[in-house]
Amino acid sequence: MKQVVYTASPESQQIHAWQLQEDGALTLLQVTDVAGQVQPMVVSPKKDFLYVGVRPNFRVLAFRIAADGSLSLAGEAPLPGSPTHISTDRHGNYLFCGSYNDACVSISPIGSDGLPQAPSQVISGLDGCHSANIDLNNQTLFVPALKQDRICLYQLNADGTLSPREQAQVTTVEGAGPRHMAFHPNGAYGYVVNELDSSVDVWALNNVHGQVERVQSLDMMPKDFSDTRWAADIHITPDGRFLYACDRTSSTITVFSISEDGSVLAIEGYQPTETQPRGFNIDHSGQYLVAAGQKSHHIEVYKIQERGLLNPLARYAVGQGPMWVVIHQL
Numbered sequence: 001m002k003q004v005v006y007t008a009s010p011e012s013q014q015i016h017a018w019q020l021q022e023d024g025a026l027t028l029l030q031v032t033d034v035a036g037q038v039q040p041m042v043v044s045p046k047k048d049f050l051y052v053g054v055r056p057n058f059r060v061l062a063f064r065i066a067a068d069g070s071l072s073l074a075g076e077a078p079l080p081g082s083p084t085h086i087s088t089d090r091h092g093n094y095l096f097c098g099s100y101n102d103a104c105v106s107i108s109p110i111g112s113d114g115l116p117q118a119p120s121q122v123i124s125g126l127d128g129c130h131s132a133n134i135d136l137n138n139q140t141l142f143v144p145a146l147k148q149d150r151i152c153l154y155q156l157n158a159d160g161t162l163s164p165r166e167q168a169q170v171t172t173v174e175g176a177g178p179r180h181m182a183f184h185p186n187g188a189y190g191y192v193v194n195e196l197d198s199s200v201d202v203w204a205l206n207n208v209h210g211q212v213e214r215v216q217s218l219d220m221m222p223k224d225f226s227d228t229r230w231a232a233d234i235h236i237t238p239d240g241r242f243l244y245a246c247d248r249t250s251s252t253i254t255v256f257s258i259s260e261d262g263s264v265l266a267i268e269g270y271q272p273t274e275t276q277p278r279g280f281n282i283d284h285s286g287q288y289l290v291a292a293g294q295k296s297h298h299i300e301v302y303k304i305q306e307r308g309l310l311n312p313l314a315r316y317a318v319g320q321g322p323m324w325v326v327i328h329q330l
């Protein structure tokens, strides 16, 4: 399996592209200098573009991905606010952007050429909007509004509009601060990391009443942790067996195992990692996890072991302030 790891370093305005070798080693392929602070990134479902949110001139850049994984700028489109998180629908027809500072989520059509266009709809009033996550059947967009302790639920309509679902939102524990989300591969459960209390919630996406419902909340920090909680990212292995979430104050990745049906999490361990891990990701084979240290200016590769525990392999200097990691299967 040939894979490329992309890291975004906004302070030095660079995207690093690394070949991920079969043994987990990284080889630098390309450094792309970008006119702007690069932050969230996502690979198109058709695997031909890397979309990158930049600031302070808020826009999405579309980089064409060559056969070896190297990038070339192909186009750009405006965004309605500072891009905190970008994603696409499952078919690559629409790009979603969540903006924390501008409290909105937007949808932008993606042309048949793969290039995103200007937003066709902007939904405001989402204080601390932190991500936009389409479910596996491409029907419901989950949008955590961190400062409102709620996750808004929108239906993605055939005409490319978003409208509130009949169940328009779910709420977290007060002060939790929902941030990022991962879906179980069976499509029945979603996992949300809460920034402000460093907890993880398990959401049943279609309970017996056809509703989204919280079925478990777990503290992701060790029992003796007493500092400020500041969680960031969450990812699941492709086989749905393990889940990972990171906390930036303690620079820790918490390892969870997942019950076979996806409904129950259990903590397996805590992995010390790069200083202030704001972003990480898991490779497509489910063997490696790559974490970025926003304050260490390094990324670190881990081998995923039995019970999901992490074995550090090597660390690599990247640009300044790395905070987003995407892994692309060529």
Ligand SMILES: O=C1O[C@H](COP(=O)(O)O)[C@@H](O)[C@H](O)[C@H]1O
Residues within 6 Å of the ligand: 039, 082, 083, 084, 100, 101, 195, 232
């Ligand atoms: O995690 C966080 O994210 C928000 C939004 O980030 P931004 O890069 O879109 O500005 C940030 O303001 C907050 O302080 C931080 O904890």
